[in-house]
Structures are given as C-alpha cells and as structure tokens.
Amino acid sequence: MSPVRRFAAGALAAAVVILATALPASAHDQLIQSTPGTDERLAAPPESVTLTFSGELLMLGDSTTGAVVLLVDAEGKNWVSGDPVVNGNTVTAAVAEGMPDAGYQVRWQVVSEDGHPISGVVPFTVGDASPMATAKTDAATTDAPADDAAQTADEADGMQRTLLVGAGGAAIAAAAFLLYRFLRRPRAAAAAPESGDSADTQP
Known part of the structure; x- marks a missing residue:
C-alpha cells in the first residue's frame, strides 16, 4: 500500500475512533449518592440534605x-x-427544625455538566412513620436509581443520543465512500495508458 493510501486509511480509522468515543460523552451526569439515602429510615430528622453527582454541576451566573x-x-x-x-x-x-416523624421526599433538579437539566426524587422516612405514598408521576422519576439515589434525565436525552449515533454513522459511511473512491482513482488512472498503448501497437 502506498504512503498516501496508508495515510487515508489511518485518517478514516482515527475518525471512527473519535466518533465512537465522543458519543458516550453526551450522557448526562448521574446522582451517585445522597444523604439521606433512598428509602432510608432515620431515627431523627436530618439537619441537611446532601446530593453527590458523577460530574461537576453548572451554576447560574456568578452565584x-x-x-x-x-x-x-x-x-x-x-x-x-x-x-x-x-x-x-x-x-x-x-433543613428547618421541627420536622415530625413522617415520610418525606427530597425532590431535586440540577444542571448537568453537559448543560442539560436532570431531576429526581429521594424518598426517606423519619421515625416509625409510614413511608410517604408515591404517586405514579413521581414513581417515573425513580426508575433509574444509582447506588443510594434515584434520578432521571429529560426525555430529550434519548432523542439526542439517537441523533448523534445517526449522524456519526452517516459521517463514517461518507468517509468510507470517499476513501473507496480515492483508493480506486490511481488504479483507474494507471489502466488508461495501458489501453492506449495497446491501441497504438495495432497494425
């Protein structure tokens, strides 16, 4: 294989690697830990709520x-x-003082490192009270637990990943087609003089 062809093949391979590694990066951050934890039963009300995520969160302006x-x-x-x-x-x-024994929910929304808002619910109970009843709409936000927390991303996440995968596949296909045409050109050019020479030798 000529140096030009090796360079073109290497460029295509590099493009494939870049696209393959860039697509997973579009995923949103996740809630990896919370205090109180999901479905935890506390003997006394918490003094604060702490949520820890997989990536740094975006803040609003200078606040x-x-x-x-x-x-x-x-x-x-x-x-x-x-x-x-x-x-x-x-x-x-x-957390304010004076919380009675009861079931509670921590409802949160933050801005993920990729700029998209994510939200979720962390239920817990204080004392011997029954857990707080969860409506069907709330249950949908706890379908993706991560360790001691439950969180969800907006529905645009799936659509965005689908579009990125489609765009990446189209780009790879286009690059492969152009590489094929490029590699075929030298052989076609070399074949032309041969046919011409054979014509000149005919009596």
Missing part, C-alpha cells in the same frame, strides 16, 4: 446556587431552609 432542592412531606410543605449550595459535584441544602 453558588444552580440547583433546586425541596424536602416535602405528604401535605406538600417544604422543609428546606434557604437556598441550596452547589460546590463542584455536590449540592447541600439546610
């Missing part, structure tokens, strides 16, 4: 707040005191 964290009871009362604080891949929210 340290780039997340929404609610700690709600069955009546819908929010027990979070003040704004949550984002520090790298961790979100912390203080």
Whole structure:
C-alpha cells in the first residue's frame, strides 16, 4: 500500500475512533449518592440534605446556587431552609427544625455538566412513620436509581443520543465512500495508458 493510501486509511480509522468515543460523552451526569439515602429510615430528622453527582454541576451566573432542592412531606410543605449550595459535584441544602416523624421526599433538579437539566426524587422516612405514598408521576422519576439515589434525565436525552449515533454513522459511511473512491482513482488512472498503448501497437 502506498504512503498516501496508508495515510487515508489511518485518517478514516482515527475518525471512527473519535466518533465512537465522543458519543458516550453526551450522557448526562448521574446522582451517585445522597444523604439521606433512598428509602432510608432515620431515627431523627436530618439537619441537611446532601446530593453527590458523577460530574461537576453548572451554576447560574456568578452565584453558588444552580440547583433546586425541596424536602416535602405528604401535605406538600417544604422543609428546606434557604437556598441550596452547589460546590463542584455536590449540592447541600439546610433543613428547618421541627420536622415530625413522617415520610418525606427530597425532590431535586440540577444542571448537568453537559448543560442539560436532570431531576429526581429521594424518598426517606423519619421515625416509625409510614413511608410517604408515591404517586405514579413521581414513581417515573425513580426508575433509574444509582447506588443510594434515584434520578432521571429529560426525555430529550434519548432523542439526542439517537441523533448523534445517526449522524456519526452517516459521517463514517461518507468517509468510507470517499476513501473507496480515492483508493480506486490511481488504479483507474494507471489502466488508461495501458489501453492506449495497446491501441497504438495495432497494425
């Protein structure tokens, strides 16, 4: 194989590798740990809620707040005191005093490192109370647990990955076709003089 052909083949292989490694990178961050943990039963109310994610979260402007964290009871009362604080891949929210024994849900939404919002629900219980009843709409947000946490990404994630995979496949196919045409050209060019020479030798 000529140096030009080897270079073209290497370029195509490099493009395939780049596309293959770039597509998984489009996945959103995930909630990997929470305090309280999913379905945990606490003897006493927590003083704060901590959420840890797989990547650094985006913040809003110059503020340290780039997340929404609610700690709600069955009546819908929010027990979070003040704004949550984002520090790298961790979100912390203080909890108001006086929480009674009951079932609760931590409902959160943050901005993933790739710029997309993700959200989820972390249920837990304080004391001997029954867990908070979960509506069907809430259950859908806990279908993708990660360790002690439950989280979901928006529905656009699947569509985005599908489009990226399709675009990547189309690019690879186009590159392969161009490489094929490029490699075929030298053989075609070399064949032309041979046919001409044979014609000149005819009597």
